[in-house]
Amino acid sequence: MDYKNLGKTILDNVGGEENVNELIHCATRLRFKLADTTKANTETLKNTPGVVGVVNKGGQYQVIIGSDVPKVYRSIHDQSNLEGKSGPSEGDENQTKFEKVIAMISGIFTPILPVITAAGLIKAVLSILTVFNIVQNTDMNYQVLNFIGDAGFYFLPVFLGGTAARQFKANPYLGMLIGATFLHPTFTGMVNVAKETGEAISFFGLPISAVSYSSSVIPVILSVWLLSYVERFADRISPKSVKFFTVPLISTLFTSIVALTLLGPIGSVVGNYLADFFRWLETFGSWVVPTVVGTFSPWLVMTGTHYGLVSIGINNRATLGYDTVASNGMLASNVAQGGAALAIAVKTKDVNKKAMASSAGVTAIMGITEPALFGITLQNKAAMIGTMVAGGVGGFIMGIFGARNYAGGSPGLLSLGSYIGEDTLHSLYVAAATLVTSVILSFVITFILYKEDETIETTTGEQDVVPVQTTADSENLTETVVAPMTGQIVALEEVEDPTFAQAILGQGIAIKPTDGLVKSPIKGEIVTIFETKHAIGLKTDSGLELLIHIGIDTVQLKGEHFTQLAKNGQRVEIGTPLVQVDLAAIEAAGYDTITPIVVTNTMDYAGVLPTGEGLVNTGDAVIKVIK
Structure with a gap:
């Protein structure tokens, strides 16, 4: 595929570089924020070779590419000056408050998904090596792999500081600095001493809570939100000749003090309360959330609202050490879409449809669902029914047997290792059984419900079209x-x-x-x-x-x-x-x-x-x- 020309075609048909306020990408989609969506040639993009589909939702104009999206993304950046560009989309003022929150969460977490995925899979590999006694937790090999995997989670506030700053229209590097402040070795050392001795931490009489912020989510997001206002205020009051110095000084110093004394502790409490709520929900009815998520995940992904669950999952892994909210139900739903697509691939007599459905099915089972979702599931009632039923059943199995996800990653076959943790393979066994059950159940339901008219009768050397309908208006x-x-x-x-x-x-x-x-x-x-x-x-x-x-x-x-x-x-x-x-x-x-x-x-x-x-x-x- 010519990624350079594809990137140029996409950029031209979203209204050109001047119409793009922001561009990020996830596993399969280019996510644009456009100044004017009417300038985008949606039909042209849908008909562009290399583009799977187009979705305009939640303040983002999404061009679905598939697994080649990083190459197309790089191609667009090589041909433009979009790096670091951030601004509102045309539809921002027309969004509901809920849509704005979802768009914000999506914008914060989408860019760091590769970091979380990489760190999670490294931890999963380490868990496998440990369970099978290939390495011991006292080995240097273990320690090296462990800190490599931990780095993505430990420094999560730094990554979130940068992406949150882009969403709140602040300097992303100052946002990262705020995240780094929470994790500085001197501060973490002071926290450890305070916890051991009870000695209070303060700054000119202002108390600083002895809280550890590694792997945290909410504290840095709240702090960077404040940073965005402080930075604009500092820019407004600073003389032009010294803005270069005064704006970052005022923004960083004021925000850091308020973050350490007020917003950080508040965010930590909120995060712990969320974790406690889901821990209670797990004991009250561990099957409820994964069943609901497994059933309705296709619609959540289509609208982008699944990022709300993703953020909760990250917070849970940071506070509890595992997630049962997002990963479990989405694993069942993702692989169920794969089973539905494979059923259509087997049952259809159309060679082209067979090729498309089989490819999308395998990809979905691996954990990337967009080709199956937009190419098969959303366009076929049988596939949607099969996916939702099997996803719900799979989510119920995950919940009722208490499966826990310890490392994250895109839910699918390739992320099964993320269910290894706490020195047990219980969650791995449950996840593997769920995967097999969801694929088979979705396949069977879709295969039974899927209808395809017999329209071709084959004779030696020729194919004649024979419409099934024989009513008087069959020509219509x-x-x-x-x-x-x-x-x-x-x-x-x-x-x-x-x-x-x-x-x-x-x-x-x-x-x-x-x-x-x-x-x-x-x-x-x-x-x-x-x-x-x-x-x-x-x-x-x-x-x-x-x-x-x-x-x-x-x-x-x-x-x-x-x-x-x-x-x-x-x-x-x-x-x-x-x-x-x-x-x-x-x-x-x-x-x-x-x-x-x-x-x-x-x-x-x-x-x-x-x-x-x-x-x-x-x-x-x-x-x-x-x-």
């Missing part, structure tokens, strides 16, 4: 797409581009053209003609969405050898000229002219069936879509 249940160009029909899976070959963008066919005039294959509207003219998005009056992608990697020609004959938003009939292409010039430039034609909202239909073969002329039927 199908829609035909004709060839936009003259040329040779090629199966989509033979296209030398995995985005099309694996039907990531949808099912359809490809044409190796012999004539460079591209005409409309449907009656409807032109949604978009890309600036580079190499791709055209169309939509029929009934809602069928179609993408014509002229050539492979021809976006790099930047419109050269393409002549646009129509415009965005134009109504078209079958046969309306769209683009004129110089095929010979494109081939001379070293590009393949094969042209995929795909239905981008494939999941809205019972079947997308190739009907043409061999050499076809413009206007010949090539795809039949079954509603």
